[in-house]
Amino acid sequence: MTDGKPFRKDPLRLIGSRDAQTGQVYFPPRPLAVDGSLRATEEIELSPQGTLYSWTRFAGAFYGQIDLPEGVRIQCIIEDEAPEIGAAYKVVTVTEPSGDETWRFARV
Amino acid sequence: MSEIFVVGGGCVPVGKYPLGSGRELARRAGEAALRDVGATFRDVDAMYAGVAMPTSPQAVLAAKDLGLTGLTVIQVINASASGLAAVHEAMNAILAGRAEVVLVSSWDVPTTKEDPIKSMGFLPPPALFGMWAQRRMHEVGTKPEHFAMVAAKNWNNARAIPHAARRADHVVTPEEVLAAPMVAAPMTAMMCTPWVYGAAAIVLASREGLKRLPGARWPLSRIDTSEARSEIYSGPDHVIESQVVGPPEISQRTVAAALDGAGYGPKDVDVVQVHDAFAIEELVYAELFGYSQPGETERLIEQGAFGPGSKERFGLPEFSTDGGLIGRGHPGGPTGVFQHIETLRRFREHGDRVGLCQLLGAGSTCIAQVATRVDR
Numbered sequence: 001m002t003d004g005k006p007f008r009k010d011p012l013r014l015i016g017s018r019d020a021q022t023g024q025v026y027f028p029p030r031p032l033a034v035d036g037s038l039r040a041t042e043e044i045e046l047s048p049q050g051t052l053y054s055w056t057r058f059a060g061a062f063y064g065q066i067d068l069p070e071g072v073r074i075q076c077i078i079e080d081e082a083p084e085i086g087a088a089y090k091v092v093t094v095t096e097p098s099g100d101e102t103w104r105f106a107r108v
Numbered sequence: 109m110s111e112i113f114v115v116g117g118g119c120v121p122v123g124k125y126p127l128g129s130g131r132e133l134a135r136r137a138g139e140a141a142l143r144d145v146g147a148t149f150r151d152v153d154a155m156y157a158g159v160a161m162p163t164s165p166q167a168v169l170a171a172k173d174l175g176l177t178g179l180t181v182i183q184v185i186n187a188s189a190s191g192l193a194a195v196h197e198a199m200n201a202i203l204a205g206r207a208e209v210v211l212v213s214s215w216d217v218p219t220t221k222e223d224p225i226k227s228m229g230f231l232p233p234p235a236l237f238g239m240w241a242q243r244r245m246h247e248v249g250t251k252p253e254h255f256a257m258v259a260a261k262n263w264n265n266a267r268a269i270p271h272a273a274r275r276a277d278h279v280v281t282p283e284e285v286l287a288a289p290m291v292a293a294p295m296t297a298m299m300c301t302p303w304v305y306g307a308a309a310i311v312l313a314s315r316e317g318l319k320r321l322p323g324a325r326w327p328l329s330r331i332d333t334s335e336a337r338s339e340i341y342s343g344p345d346h347v348i349e350s351q352v353v354g355p356p357e358i359s360q361r362t363v364a365a366a367l368d369g370a371g372y373g374p375k376d377v378d379v380v381q382v383h384d385a386f387a388i389e390e391l392v393y394a395e396l397f398g399y400s401q402p403g404e405t406e407r408l409i410e411q412g413a414f415g416p417g418s419k420e421r422f423g424l425p426e427f428s429t430d431g432g433l434i435g436r437g438h439p440g441g442p443t444g445v446f447q448h449i450e451t452l453r454r455f456r457e458h459g460d461r462v463g464l465c466q467l468l469g470a471g472s473t474c475i476a477q478v479a480t481r482v483d484r
Contacts, residue, residue: 024341028349034341053345054246056238058292063235071344075231075351085246 007103012091013048014103016072017041025070046070049090049108055083064089066105079106111315112202114329114479116144117449119308122273122437130162130217133307134170137442138213141309142174146323152311153207154180158194158214160187160440161224170213180207187224188383189336189469190214191308191444196334196475198312208317215307216439230352230470234300237386238292240356244388245294248402252294254409255387256282259299259434261415262384266431271446273304273437299387301433308442308449327483329452329463333369334477337362353472359383360396363466366476370462374398377425377478378460381447383468384432390414393466399424425464429454443467444475455481 005028006015017029019041024034027046033039050068055078057063064078066089078089088108095101118140120133134157142148155174157167167183180201186193191214198210218224225233244250263280266272280298288298311321312331318324339346339354346355367374374397384390391409394400400408412418414427430436430450433443444467451463463479 025344026348030348034348054239054243056235056242056292056295057290058232058235058238063231063239063292065239065347067344073345073347075347085242 007091008045009093011048012093012103013045014074014091016044016046016070018044025072027072027074044070046072049088050074050105052078052083052085052087052089054085064105074105077104079104110203112199112331113313113315113318113482114331114448114452115311115313115318115321115324117141117308117310117445117452118144119271119442119446119449120306121271122304122306122439125217125305127217127221128219130159130215130305130307131166131170131173133217133305134213134215135173137215137307137309138170138174138211141211141213141311144323145311145321147209147311147321149175150177151209151320152177152179152211153209154182154198154201155211155213156194156198156201157181157183158190158192158212158441158444159183159185159216160190161216161218163224164219170215186473187470188385188438188440188443189467189473189475190441192334192447192465192467192475192477193336193444193469195312195331195444195448195477196336199331199334202312202314208314209320210312211309212312212445213307213309214442214445216441217305225352225470228470229349233352233385234292234295236352237388238295240392241294241386241388244392248406250391250406252286253282254391254406255294255299256285257409258384258387258390259285262428262432262435263298265429266435269430269436271306272431272435273302274431274435295386295388299434301385301438304437304439306437306439306442308445310445310448327455327481329448329455329479330482331477331479333366334475335362335366335369336473336475337365338473351472352470353468356392356396358472358474359393359466359468362474363397363464363476366478367464370478370480372462372478375423377462377464378419379429379451379454379463380425380427381429381450381463381465382427382432383466384428384434385438387434390427390432394427397464448479451479
């Protein structure tokens with residue numbers, strides 16, 4: 001689910017995009033604004049911490065939606081045992097069984 | 109504008125079938141639908157197929173199994189909305205004057221064990237709708253019992269439907285639904301659609317086309333409007349990708365447009381079929397369609413609204429009368445066709461006058477169609 005969704009290390013940041021005209025922020029980054037104007041967006045680094053909007057547990061993993069201050073909602077697996085709506089979560093890296101490095105959000 | 113009638117239909121029961129058997133199921137459903145209206149494949153101008161799995165173009169093979177008559181064959185792939193998408197395109201063919209009799213044939217049986225939802229990078233659907241439910245409980249105070257009441261209603265509706273996947277031999281209670289294994293908190297297995305396959309077909313015709321269908325019998329279901337929409341950016345809460353479906357407001361806009369186009373308001377509708385893959389959905393859609401407000405919906409469900417007798421007791425339509433995706437089951441391709449089969453059944457057996465069908469397709473799209481009973 002987070003495969004291919006870009007992030008940068010040192011410091012760890014997810015990469016989104018921003019429409020300079022409207023201020024709208026998108027994740028994953030998209031080349032064009034959402035309004036159909038074909039206006040190009042600009043790349044931005046997203047805040048590493050946000051608040052949990054909702055969560056569930058499915059097939060042994062916790063899933064969550066995290067709202068970041070830029071005005072974008074991230075959906076991903078979360079590292080937690082007792083998620084709490086409204087609590088703070090931060091982005092972390094994890095190494096998958098395949099050896100690939102990816103990211104999740106974990107309770108602060 | 110030309111009238112478009114659902115004249116009859118046929119299907120195979122929803123359930124488990126061997127991988128790769130979709131073509132065989134399609135032939136059986138198509139044959140049943142044509143026999144239901146007293147027609148042969150030679151009477152059909154075009155066949156529209158809505159297939160979610162497999163994604164390879166197999167409609168022409170299924171058509172050839174019914175006859176090599178040279179007709180137009182178009183396959184539509186629109187995930188869970190594939191069946192309604194095929195109906196949408198079949199309507200366009202009739203409205204354009206290209207066809208008078210159309211077979212809409214839809215089926216779903218994958219040819220491999222591939223999970224198309226996962227391969228497209230979507231969040232597992234139970235996880236998404238589990239999060240819908242968690243947020244709903246946080247904001248509105250909805251209890252798992254309310255989701256269980258919705259699911260129990262749909263399980264019990266399915267008991268009377270011969271082709272339903274889940275036909276309980278007893279009245280299903282909310283307590284039984286709550287006690288089922290947890291899938292995605294707070295959604296238990298009995299609140300979720302089962303992973304099943306099937307095939308269904310309906311014959312659409314213009315009024316002129318009815319002359320070719322000696323088995324046609326009144327009343328018929330006339331599809332007045334079909335609206336097919338995709339999502340509109342809603343602001344910072346909009347998860348653009350990896351959602352199986354986008355913000356629920358897509359259903360509000362699509363259904364409102366379909367009802368408006370037909371000249372109806374929400375309260376004119378007698379029977380509603382929705383994308384109730386998870387019990388939380390039906391509750392949310394009831395509000396988005398204009399039937400109740402958050403908080404009020406829970407009280408209405410506690411009193412039996414949206415179930416049997418809802419119109420008489422509450423002035424509200426019944427939802428998912430064939431069990432919906434939870435009870436009848438949800439083979440992605442034919443579900444929309446099953447919804448029209450059920451709408452016609454309700455018109456004939458229960459005297460309902462106005463029906464609404466709504467489905468979402470992964471990605472996300474929403475299709476809504478409004479039908480009116482016509483007695484002659």
